[in-house]
Each structure stands twice: as C-alpha cells, then as structure tokens.
Amino acid sequence: MTDWSVCFILSVMTNSKIKKSPRERIIETACDLFYKQGFHATGINQIISESAVAKASFYDHFPSKDELIHDYVFEMSKRDFADFCAEIDEYDTAEERFYGPLHILGPWFIETDYRGCPFQNVVSEIPLKDERILEMIKKHRARERDFFRQLGKEYIDERSELSDVDPDALADMYELLFDGAIANATAYRSMDPVESAIASLKNYLGR
Amino acid sequence: MTDWSVCFILSVMTNSKIKKSPRERIIETACDLFYKQGFHATGINQIISESAVAKASFYDHFPSKDELIHDYVFEMSKRDFADFCAEIDEYDTAEERFYGPLHILGPWFIETDYRGCPFQNVVSEIPLKDERILEMIKKHRARERDFFRQLGKEYIDERSELSDVDPDALADMYELLFDGAIANATAYRSMDPVESAIASLKNYLGR
DNA sequence: GTCTATATTCTGATAGAC
DNA sequence: GTCTATCAGAATATAGAC
Known part of the structure; x- marks a missing residue:
C-alpha cells in the first residue's frame, strides 16, 4: 500500500476515527451502523470494512458479532x-x-x-x-x-x-x-x- | 391416507389454521413469528415450514419476504x-x-x-x-x-x-x-x- | 478463505374444477 | 382434456459468520 492510499483512507475516515485503536474503531463503527440500520440488518463484513480492520483483528477482539451488542x-x-x-x-x-x-x-x-x-x-x-x-x-x-x-x-x-x-x-x-x-x-x-x-x-x- | 391420519394431522394443527387457505396460513404464521422473533431474525424457510405450504406456493402468493411485512x-x-x-x-x-x-x-x-x-x-x-x-x-x-x-x-x-x-x-x-x-x-x-x-x-x- | 444459511427460482408431479 | 392451485424438493446465487 502506498503512502497515497494511506492518505486517502485517512482522509475519507471521519476525524474521530483517526488514531484510534482497532477496538475503538470497531465499536464506533458498530454504534453508527447498529443505530442506523439495526443489529440484524448490519453484516459483520460492513462493520469490518468500515472500521478498517482486518477480519482476523475483529475476531481477535470480539468472539462473535453478538458480543458487540x-x-x-x-x-x-x-x-x-x-x-x-x-x-x-x-x-x-x-x-x-x-x-x-x-x-x-x-x-x-x-x-x-x-x-x-x-x-x-x-x-x-x-x-x-x-x-x-x-x-x-x-x-x-x-x-x-x-x-x-x-x-x-x-x-x-x-x-x-x-x-x-x-x-x-x-x-x-x-x-x-x-x-x-x-x-x-x-x-x-x-x-x-x-x-x-x-x-x-x-x-x-x-x- | 386413512381417515385416522387425517384426524391426527388436523388435531395437531391449531384450530385456527384448519381449512384456511395457504395465503391465510402464511400470514398467520408470519404474524406469530415476526412478533416473537422479529422480522430479520425470522427466516423464510421457517415461515414456509410452519405454515405448511410449499416454497413455490409461498412465492406464488408473495413476490418476496419483504412484502410480508x-x-x-x-x-x-x-x-x-x-x-x-x-x-x-x-x-x-x-x-x-x-x-x-x-x-x-x-x-x-x-x-x-x-x-x-x-x-x-x-x-x-x-x-x-x-x-x-x-x-x-x-x-x-x-x-x-x-x-x-x-x-x-x-x-x-x-x-x-x-x-x-x-x-x-x-x-x-x-x-x-x-x-x-x-x-x-x-x-x-x-x-x-x-x-x-x-x-x-x-x-x-x-x- | 471457507463454510453455512438464506432468499429466490426452477422442475416435475398431483389433485380438483370446469 | 385443460387449467389452475398446490406441493415437494433440487438448484442457484448471494450474503453472512467465523
């Protein structure tokens, strides 16, 4: 990944998400999505991609999607x-x-x-x-x-x-x-x- | 199918579901399940099996699960x-x-x-x-x-x-x-x- | 990436109404 | 016989969780 793409990713992220730990980013994203879309209507893939963590990182911090609630x-x-x-x-x-x-x-x-x-x-x-x-x-x-x-x-x-x-x-x-x-x-x-x-x-x- | 087995089947069905059309059975089942479990948490297969209709019959009456709501x-x-x-x-x-x-x-x-x-x-x-x-x-x-x-x-x-x-x-x-x-x-x-x-x-x- | 579950479509068959 | 409603289940595609 080039520096530019990192720049791009950071720029499209809300300011509040910059510099936060993966765990914080996951929770923050989950809050936004669960509230807007509901729990069941929100897939784990969307949470993972929008919080910009790896799938493995997610399951490293949370045993399952259910725990996020x-x-x-x-x-x-x-x-x-x-x-x-x-x-x-x-x-x-x-x-x-x-x-x-x-x-x-x-x-x-x-x-x-x-x-x-x-x-x-x-x-x-x-x-x-x-x-x-x-x-x-x-x-x-x-x-x-x-x-x-x-x-x-x-x-x-x-x-x-x-x-x-x-x-x-x-x-x-x-x-x-x-x-x-x-x-x-x-x-x-x-x-x-x-x-x-x-x-x-x-x-x-x-x- | 003997008369006895018909009796048995009728007896295990709730009275309310006897003699009802597939469409009525589907709506009745959907009401029960959507209320108890929620819309997203209820799968189409459960609705189909519990309302005792064929899958094709369901999609004959409803274009999609969403319409059921x-x-x-x-x-x-x-x-x-x-x-x-x-x-x-x-x-x-x-x-x-x-x-x-x-x-x-x-x-x-x-x-x-x-x-x-x-x-x-x-x-x-x-x-x-x-x-x-x-x-x-x-x-x-x-x-x-x-x-x-x-x-x-x-x-x-x-x-x-x-x-x-x-x-x-x-x-x-x-x-x-x-x-x-x-x-x-x-x-x-x-x-x-x-x-x-x-x-x-x-x-x-x-x- | 893998495996499961889900929604939807398609095929073939049966039974009754006309 | 034809037409329609229904059923049973296979097949497909997609989305999901892990």
Whole structure:
C-alpha cells in the first residue's frame, strides 16, 4: 500500500476515527451502523470494512458479532448521558432545564437522521433472554428517570406554587411521556408528540 | 391416507389454521413469528415450514419476504383493535373503560410472552423509507388516539367535576403515557410502568 | 478463505374444477 | 382434456459468520 492510499483512507475516515485503536474503531463503527440500520440488518463484513480492520483483528477482539451488542448498549448509554448533561448545562433557569430533555429532541431529529431510542430498538431486536443487556438497559432507564427526578426537584424547589408536587410521581410521568414522545415522533416523523409531552407536563403542573 | 391420519394431522394443527387457505396460513404464521422473533431474525424457510405450504406456493402468493411485512402490519393492526374493543366492551362504567386499555395490558404481559408494541418493533427494524408501512402505522396510531379520546370524552361527560378537562389534550397525553408504559414494561418486564401511567392519569384528572 | 444459511427460482408431479 | 392451485424438493446465487 502506498503512502497515497494511506492518505486517502485517512482522509475519507471521519476525524474521530483517526488514531484510534482497532477496538475503538470497531465499536464506533458498530454504534453508527447498529443505530442506523439495526443489529440484524448490519453484516459483520460492513462493520469490518468500515472500521478498517482486518477480519482476523475483529475476531481477535470480539468472539462473535453478538458480543458487540453489549459494547453497543454500553457505549450508547454513555454517549446519551454525556450529550444530555452537556446540553442541559447550557440552560440558565430551572424551568428551562426541566423541559430541556424534551426541547433537545428537536435538533436531534433534524440534525441526525433520528431512528428513535437506541435501547428501545435493541429491546425489539434481541430476544428478551439476554439478561446482561436487559440489565444495562434497565440501569440506563433508571438513571434517566433519576435525572428527570433531579430536574423536577430543582424546578419544584424553585417555585413555591409547585411545593405540593411529588417529585417521584413527576419523574415517573416524565419518563413515560418522554419515551412515548420519542416512539411517536419517530413513527410519525414529526415533533408534534414532543410538543404534546411538553403540553402534558405544563398542564399537569397547572401552568 | 386413512381417515385416522387425517384426524391426527388436523388435531395437531391449531384450530385456527384448519381449512384456511395457504395465503391465510402464511400470514398467520408470519404474524406469530415476526412478533416473537422479529422480522430479520425470522427466516423464510421457517415461515414456509410452519405454515405448511410449499416454497413455490409461498412465492406464488408473495413476490418476496419483504412484502410480508405489509400484511403483517395490516393484520396486527386489525387484531389489535379487535382485541381492544372486545375487552373494553366487557367493562360496565365509563371510568373502567377509560382505564381499560392500561388494565388490559397486565393479562397480555402474563398470558402471551409479550414483546412490546408490534408497530414500534417494526419501526425499529425497517428503514424509515418505506412510506407504505409508515402510513399504515401512522393510521393505526391515529385510530388508537381517537379511541382513547372517545373513552376520555365519555368519562368526562359522565363526571361533572371533569367538565373542564380538554378531551384532546387528554387523548394526546394518554397516547404518550400508553406507549411509554408499553416500552418500559417490555424493557423492565414489570407492570410498574403501567401502574405509573394509571397513577399519572389519575393525578392529572385530580383524583 | 471457507463454510453455512438464506432468499429466490426452477422442475416435475398431483389433485380438483370446469 | 385443460387449467389452475398446490406441493415437494433440487438448484442457484448471494450474503453472512467465523
């Protein structure tokens, strides 16, 4: 392989993939493809070619394609929280932060070709027997729910007229509205369900 | 073939499959398998053998496996409504009927090995480009939302203290809570999210 | 690179309707 | 007899996993 072809390969790779280890490149590629195409619809050959590793290297790092799904869920959970926290931090008031997770969805739908909640998608593709994956997904959702609870608590504490609102009931409701909004927005390819979720919360909080 | 062997064959077939045409058997089998295993994870050979048709017969009725997904969505939508309507009719009061769709989920989770909303699962497996499927799913959800609206309207009309509740806002909220509850109950394999949805509605309606 | 699985097509045969 | 629907299975091509 000449230097030029190396240059070419590097140039067509996303910046984020340069200099990363084969293992990191594989996981990153798998995340992109699994999310965009789904797990079963993504072949191992595509993962191998797009992550620019040798087939032997792949099977050196992972015993099988199935194992990748664990890393996928783990990685997506990490990303999801990092993204949310970073964006929520931008908001100034407790009210903005409270509605933040829902407001954030809009740009995500437009900028990325959004395909719904990755964890929901995993649950619908894998058999419900894989305890390890289900545990990770449960953990993610529980963390997400706590995140919503925290945002709700801060909002409640700031507003005296909200003092009788139960933060736990609010968090449970938020989680359901949030997931329902994502599911419907994905199917409808419209932000209307997200608007409905916001309206429902405002209604519930009496404002 | 003796009369006895015919008896035997008929007896091992599910009643529902007796006397049905090959086409009907194929669709019925496909519905079962796509729902239980997912679309991509289900091979054409399994569909063919379990529906007891010849391979040529299958391709006589369907140009490809992909086409089956349309009949799958259509059939599941039909079943879904038939099941809901039948069960809701059993309830006596407007209040019971209003919470009926959520209460019904419990037995479904226990009796069938529930794998979440079939339409949600289709959306996560197929590329978002297939307009025909997306249209059917949109139509299903819109009908479902109207169903919730109707139940809400009857409940509101019956109770004077609910007279200021907007049936449309309530229906939007119901749809989101319902879908969120199904998604979470499937992932958690617990009815807690369904209970949360019921609690949220009761809270919202001030009771 | 190898081997398996999958989707699809093709061949030949049977049974009933007209 | 002809036509159509069905069945059984071989043959092919492709894609997949390893």
